[in-house]
Amino acid sequence: MRYLTWLAAYQNYEPELPANLADFRKFAFRRIKWRTVDYLRNQTLRTQSQVKLEHALPIAIDPMADQEIHWQLAALLTELLAQCRPGERIYLTEFFLEEQSVASIMHRHQVSRRTVYNWRTRLLTKAHQLYQQQARN
Incomplete structure (x- = not known):
């Protein structure tokens, strides 16, 4: 060196x-x-x-745990997409999957910012309900 x-x-x-x-x-x-x-x-x-x-011994490394979480998330998203209304589907695919901003979603679909936020609110409510159902099962 x-x-x-x-x-x-x-x-x-x-x-x-x-x-x-x-x-x-x-x-x-x-x-x-x-x-x-x-x-x-x-x-x-x-x-x-x-x-x-000595502190690392109890740490468990489970490579399948990440895969199981991925499968659960994929199942949740698939189920959520099936229950979405058209605007909620737009928000889900463009904001979360394509990482578009709220402004670009507004301009692309010619809707107001409030409409996009309403889509988001309804989508998150449905996602929360689905997540609660999966947690109970």
Whole structure:
């Protein structure tokens, strides 16, 4: 690391080298010093944020848990889409799936902002009801 930092300092030093060799040495020393300090700071932050092995043993890694959540969400969205009215379907597909803004939905379908917010409110109410039904089952 030290040699690469010295090389980077050499490449980034602008004055002519034979005439300013003493200044270059100071410049390179400062570069190496601060690069080393940054490296040590990053290493310290990395080790502080790591979980100690004795605490990591009870952590369970279940790769299927994420897949099951994905399947539940897909089922919820499919069921929700079947129950949607046309405006709610527009909001669901364009806002959540295509990540369009409320303004672009308004302009594309020539409706007011209030209408789009009403679609959202009705959609979220239906989604909440479906989620509650799935939680009971």
